Amino acid sequence: xxxxxxxxxxxxxxxxxxxxxxxxxxxxxxxxxxxxxxxxxxxxxxxxxxxxxxxxxxxxxxxxxxxxxxxxxxxxxxxxxxxxxxxxxxxxxxxxxxxxxxxxxxxxxxxxxxxxxxxxxxxxxxxxxxxxxxxxxxxxxxxxxxxxxxxxxxxxxxxxxxxxxxxxxxxxxxxxxxxxxxxxxxxxxxxxxxxxxxxxxxxxxxxxxxxxxxxxxxxxxxxxxxxxxxxxxxxxxxxxxxxxxxxxxxxxxxxxxxxxxxxxxxxxxx
Amino acid sequence: xxxxxxxxxxxxxxxxxxxxxxxxxxxxxxxxxxxxxxxxxxxxxxxxxxxxxxxxxxxxxxxxxxxxxxxxxxxxxxxxxxxxxxxxxxxxxxxxxxxxxxxxxxxxxxxxxxxxxxxxxxxxxxxxxxxxxxxxxxxxxxxxxxxxxxxxxxxxxxxxxxxxxxxxxxxxxxxxxxxxxxxxxxxxxxxxxxxxxxxxxxxxxxxxxxxxxxxxxxxxxxxxxxxxxxxxxxxxxxxxxxxxxxxxxxxxxxxxxxxxxxxxxxxxxxxxxxxxxxxxxxxxxxxxxxxxxxxxxxxxxxxxxxxxxxxxxxxx
Numbered sequence: 001x002x003x004x005x006x007x008x009x010x011x012x013x014x015x016x017x018x019x020x021x022x023x024x025x026x027x028x029x030x031x032x033x034x035x036x037x038x039x040x041x042x043x044x045x046x047x048x049x050x051x052x053x054x055x056x057x058x059x060x061x062x063x064x065x066x067x068x069x070x071x072x073x074x075x076x077x078x079x080x081x082x083x084x085x086x087x088x089x090x091x092x093x094x095x096x097x098x099x100x101x102x103x104x105x106x107x108x109x110x111x112x113x114x115x116x117x118x119x120x121x122x123x124x125x126x127x128x129x130x131x132x133x134x135x136x137x138x139x140x141x142x143x144x145x146x147x148x149x150x151x152x153x154x155x156x157x158x159x160x161x162x163x164x165x166x167x168x169x170x171x172x173x174x175x176x177x178x179x180x181x182x183x184x185x186x187x188x189x190x191x192x193x194x195x196x197x198x199x200x201x202x203x204x205x206x207x208x209x210x211x212x213x214x215x216x217x218x219x220x221x222x223x224x225x226x227x228x229x230x231x232x233x234x235x236x237x238x239x240x241x242x243x244x245x246x247x248x249x250x251x252x253x254x255x256x257x258x259x260x261x262x263x264x265x266x267x268x269x270x
Numbered sequence: 271x272x273x274x275x276x277x278x279x280x281x282x283x284x285x286x287x288x289x290x291x292x293x294x295x296x297x298x299x300x301x302x303x304x305x306x307x308x309x310x311x312x313x314x315x316x317x318x319x320x321x322x323x324x325x326x327x328x329x330x331x332x333x334x335x336x337x338x339x340x341x342x343x344x345x346x347x348x349x350x351x352x353x354x355x356x357x358x359x360x361x362x363x364x365x366x367x368x369x370x371x372x373x374x375x376x377x378x379x380x381x382x383x384x385x386x387x388x389x390x391x392x393x394x395x396x397x398x399x400x401x402x403x404x405x406x407x408x409x410x411x412x413x414x415x416x417x418x419x420x421x422x423x424x425x426x427x428x429x430x431x432x433x434x435x436x437x438x439x440x441x442x443x444x445x446x447x448x449x450x451x452x453x454x455x456x457x458x459x460x461x462x463x464x465x466x467x468x469x470x471x472x473x474x475x476x477x478x479x480x481x482x483x484x485x486x487x488x489x490x491x492x493x494x495x496x497x498x499x500x501x502x503x504x505x506x507x508x509x510x511x512x513x514x515x516x517x518x519x520x521x522x523x524x525x526x527x528x529x530x531x532x533x534x535x536x537x538x539x540x541x542x543x544x545x546x547x548x549x550x551x552x553x554x555x556x557x558x559x560x561x562x563x564x565x566x567x568x569x570x571x572x573x574x575x576x577x578x579x580x581x582x583x584x585x586x
Contacts (some may be wrong), residue, residue: 012451012459013451013454014455015397015455015456016451016452016454016455016456016458017455017457017458017459018459019389019390019455020425020452020455020459020461021459021460022358022428022429022430022461023386023387023428024357024358024385024386024387024427024428024430025385025386025387025427026356026357026386027383027384027385027386031383032383032384034383035379035380035383035384036380038380039372039377039380041377042376043369043371046371047371050361058305074462076463104369106365107367107368107369107370108363108365108366108367109368109369110367111363111367112361112363112366112367113367115331115333115356115359115361115363116381116427117356117357117385117427117431118384154507162482197320202505249420270333
């Protein structure tokens, strides 16, 4: 066989034939997911707007509102840090992911991936890994900045555990909504809507402005939104040393289940 | 993974389509198409725009479900067997599907990690002339470079079968030849190649089997030689306005002659052009004081056959 197909320098067809002998097979799933997550992370780092949204804006807001107490009275750094962490989760899991996925769908990237050995569940897994990786980076930056600004959290092991659970639940809730949007709307509509929702939830999500300043009738509604539940949960654990944030976790879990189920039913891959 | 998923039906044809039907609403895109494509062979699907080529290929790729008929890819149902087929089938989409910001080297590295025994990305980049652009974002590559990266992505997993949807559309001659070398290499290596194209010369040059489809149906299938047959033509150039009716009268029965465009003449016969026909044409020219220039004998091309069978009208 090898003699029969021995490549000659002047015969490009035979040279190709030698390397193209079929030897098909899928790689193990974890290796595929790791490779795809690595690619998604690299593409994200290369995208200036995404970095601005996920890394710069949360820190800028934290620094600006911590230093100038006249902007919003009665909200020090201890109030702000949990809200900014919630904002970071929202920007990465929802806005950034919705926009990126919407354009991947538009450019046929998702369709093309559907022809590779990477299964759809593996692609979702890779995206989730990338989101969590960015969130870890965001949290590190926010925590360092917050400590520098005089943040004194209730840092017990239990509190840390609840923070992780809340962030994961929030990530699941926002990711479901992001994929619901990216899988049904046109890419440009997703871009506009994801940014609009981001601004809206920044205002009414308990991120910077306390929900207690809103009319009493609004508060249950705002606490039932994923942004309000996540910021309230983080704040109750980190600032008020409350225990198990049951109500907020339940709200996030409901959004996660509903969003992911709807996205799974409606997502269009091309 | 069951052992059979990698080895199922090793002797099954690359693609076997029987009576395939696909409708979009009330439009029938594919209307009872049947086709059998072998391994180690290049099958070219030709047809006007809207003939059902891409729909047929996308059903084979598992992207769409058939409304009727049966499709077997390497012996498996393309939808039910998708998980087993994906590692074994390489796909080059018409629209690319490559992220605009990705660099060729990192893209192929990631795809290689999806496969058990991939080709080295560096080898593909070098052989396809992409080594110098290995770190250029996809969106800044030329159209030809983008197409070649897409082709590299289709073969990196060392598939048993590849679907190439218009692989040379918009390529310069050099890039086309590089692509043709690779396709010929795939064929030699025993890989099945299903190719859609608008370039008749490409099909004539590469394909073992040419399938011409129109209105969702197979019009004809055969080797390029079978399709072009033995019919021949004789062409020459002379002053415009010759009496072609007079010329026809001087030729053996069954011959045809026409002027198209002005000053260019073509004489067609159903059989091979023989010495008697050539003599008759030159004798008529001598008699009428016509100097036939660029006189040449040609066989029918695939393009002639294609235009004849599909009516030749432009559709989009």
